[in-house]
Amino acid sequence: MTDLKNIKIAFFDAKSYxxxxxxxxxxxxxxxxxxxxxxxxxxxxxxxxxxxTICIFVNDIVTQxxxxxxxxxxxRLIALRASGYNNIDLKAxxxxxxxxxxxxxxxxxxxxxxVALMLSLNRKIHKAYYRTHDGNFNIQGxxxxxxxxxxxxxxxxxxxxxxxxxxxxxxxxxxxxxxxFPDKASATRIGFEYVDLDTLWKESDIxxxxxxxxxETVHLINEASIAKMKPGVMIINxxxxxxxxSKALIEGLKSGQVxxxxxxxxxxENEYFFEDFSTSVITDxxxxxxxSFNNVLVTSHQGFFTKxxxxxxxxxxLKNIKIxxxxxxxxxxxxxxxGQQGGCVRKQTGKCF
Ligand code: NAI
Numbered sequence: 001m002t003d004l005k006n007i008k009i010a011f012f013d014a015k016s017y018x019x020x021x022x023x024x025x026x027x028x029x030x031x032x033x034x035x036x037x038x039x040x041x042x043x044x045x046x047x048x049x050x051x052x053t054i055c056i057f058v059n060d061i062v063t064q065x066x067x068x069x070x071x072x073x074x075x076r077l078i079a080l081r082a083s084g085y086n087n088i089d090l091k092a093x094x095x096x097x098x099x100x101x102x103x104x105x106x107x108x109x110x111x112x113x114x115v116a117l118m119l120s121l122n123r124k125i126h127k128a129y130y131r132t133h134d135g136n137f138n139i140q141g142x143x144x145x146x147x148x149x150x151x152x153x154x155x156x157x158x159x160x161x162x163x164x165x166x167x168x169x170x171x172x173x174x175x176x177x178x179x180x181f182p183d184k185a186s187a188t189r190i191g192f193e194y195v196d197l198d199t200l201w202k203e204s205d206i207x208x209x210x211x212x213x214x215x216e217t218v219h220l221i222n223e224a225s226i227a228k229m230k231p232g233v234m235i236i237n238x239x240x241x242x243x244x245x246s247k248a249l250i251e252g253l254k255s256g257q258v259x260x261x262x263x264x265x266x267x268x269e270n271e272y273f274f275e276d277f278s279t280s281v282i283t284d285x286x287x288x289x290x291x292s293f294n295n296v297l298v299t300s301h302q303g304f305f306t307k308x309x310x311x312x313x314x315x316x317x318l319k320n321i322k323i324x325x326x327x328x329x330x331x332x333x334x335x336x337x338x339g340q341q342g343g344c345v346r347k348q349t350g351k352c353f
Pocket of ligand 1: 083084103104107110155156157158159160161178179180181210211212213214216217238239240264265301302303304305
């Protein structure tokens with residue numbers, strides 16, 4: 001049986017909090033982890049040499065060229081320490097290299113962050129904080145609205161969307177849902193109703209995005225959909241940046257059609273998010289324009305960032321790697337290399353890799 005102490009992990013985009021949580025979780029596994037602060041890029045992919053697996057995060061983009069380098073360096077597994085996998089070129093990895101991810105680590109973390117953005121924007125907490133710190137106790141311009149009785153539209157009613165719906169029901173809101181695969185039993189239990197997208201655009205006071213980024217959902221929020229929304233709508237995005245056409249959002253904010261926006265993700269976030277640019281110039285004019293609105297609240301992809309979520313991410317990622325290398329995979333799995341189902345003998349002996 002493979003000894004986990006011999007499995008070497010090249011860990012990209014490592015931050016101090018990643019190291020803290022992964023080192024603690026690794027006490028139960030014993031992998032050899034090398035932490036690299038750099039993103040996985042065509043220039044840094046060579047660092048994978050001498051390792052068995054790489055561990056990456058949401059802004060490490062795995063392209064065809066990078067997959068070629070990983071294969072040449074005998075990397076057998078890409079372990080995503082995230083749930084979304086839109087940063088992987090799936091055609092490039094198909095039948096060449098395995099990918100594992102963390103499908104759920106704390107949907108509550110992201111759902112609660114989405115609601116935090118709603119409450120902050122509504123009651124202007126971000127502005128009040130600066131005012132009172134500056135000795136300004138004037139409340140003019142901080143007028144909000146009661147959430148009770150208002151309508152929220154939740155797009156994507158999976159793990160996160162359902163929790164958001166549940167929290168908003170707790171506020172006494174009417175909740176509308178839209179999903180390609182409606183979960184009617186949960187809708188009945190939580191007390192929300194499924195509607196078509198046009199109804200959702202038309203009736204929602206607050207819109208919140210919790211669907212994955214796919215070909216169908218790229219720029220779901222665009223000029224045409226914004227035009228159908230209630231004037232003054234609040235838009236919250238903790239899903240993926242590309243769900244929103246940022247330029248159309250800016251136009252909507254300028255005209256007042258969009259009343260406010262809470263963005264935990266941004267189309268071109270991999271340039272900026274998770275890094276400190278406080279002493280340099282932001283050259284992305286779209287991001288700079290979004291940051292200039294006082295009714296836009298941008299957070300840096302921190303929806304997942306709770307203690308509980310990081311503990312789960314570390315433990316599940318390392319367990320995924322252990323399962324892969326200890327060959328505990330299911331009998332129904334197809335060997336990615338030879339295509340044989342279940343009992344591929346070469347897979348069991350490791351020769352298929
Ligand atoms: P999930 O897979 O449980 O739910 C996604 C839901 O979206 C499913 O019900 C699915 O049927 C639905 N869906 C798929 N295509 C759709 C479409 N075209 N239109 C409407 N609905 C569609 O995923 P989960 O865990 O709820 O996460 C949702 C998204 O949140 C992830 O895809 C990820 O992009 C994002 N996320 C963001 C984080 C952050 O830190 N900001 C952290 C974790 C996830």
